[in-house]
Amino acid sequence: MPEAPSGSGPRRRAVLAAALVPLAGAGAGCSGGEAPRPPAPGAPAGPKDALVMVIRHAEKPYAGGAGRDEEGEDDPGSLAGRGWRRAERLPRLFPPAPGSSLPRPAAVFAAGGKGTAAPARCKQTVAALATALRTPVRAEFAVGAEAALAQAALAAPMPVLVCWEHSGIPRLIRALGAHRIPGTPATWPDRHDLVWMFTRRQGRWSFRELPQHLLPGDV
Numbered sequence: 001m002p003e004a005p006s007g008s009g010p011r012r013r014a015v016l017a018a019a020l021v022p023l024a025g026a027g028a029g030c031s032g033g034e035a036p037r038p039p040a041p042g043a044p045a046g047p048k049d050a051l052v053m054v055i056r057h058a059e060k061p062y063a064g065g066a067g068r069d070e071e072g073e074d075d076p077g078s079l080a081g082r083g084w085r086r087a088e089r090l091p092r093l094f095p096p097a098p099g100s101s102l103p104r105p106a107a108v109f110a111a112g113g114k115g116t117a118a119p120a121r122c123k124q125t126v127a128a129l130a131t132a133l134r135t136p137v138r139a140e141f142a143v144g145a146e147a148a149l150a151q152a153a154l155a156a157p158m159p160v161l162v163c164w165e166h167s168g169i170p171r172l173i174r175a176l177g178a179h180r181i182p183g184t185p186a187t188w189p190d191r192h193d194l195v196w197m198f199t200r201r202q203g204r205w206s207f208r209e210l211p212q213h214l215l216p217g218d219v
Helices: 010-027 081-093 118-133 146-155 166-176
Strands: 050-056 107-110 160-164 194-201 204-211
Touching (some): 081 118, 107 118
Parallel strands (some): 050 160
Antiparallel strands (some): 050 194
């Protein structure tokens, strides 16, 4: 009987099989690099996904003019007539309104506190929307408390809508950690017809500026 070639037979097959075991494991992840590893027990979770929409309160009276409060009485700290019309139409942007273009907020925040006209105007701006959504307006944070507001907004059910005074919006964006997004304006423009949308996915923020198109003259 001829002698088997050197290096063949059961022993050679066993050696080859042992050498191929690591290659088989690597091949499982060849289409996308290494296979994902489960997080170590007790490892901190990354930031949750978030969607925060920011609007400025609706139009205020011109200098020397008077706004109107909820009873229709003159009040310089309330919205102007155009501001009230915007507030009344704001629900059209969100479900369940037909043709709505933005996601339905699960939580609504507005400036609170005292000392400026902003709290009244912010709450007036979102009053009709909150009624349509059957969602209470959270107004426990005053202008200047943007860090606390950001913390509460990120902990709230998503999506979140914040109606704020324009000078405090850059502080809010910084407190959210979204201020480094390319293209984010440094200040809110002299407009009341915009929605700023900040989306966080897998720890990374993105930004979109969207028009409201609610009233004649909106850009």
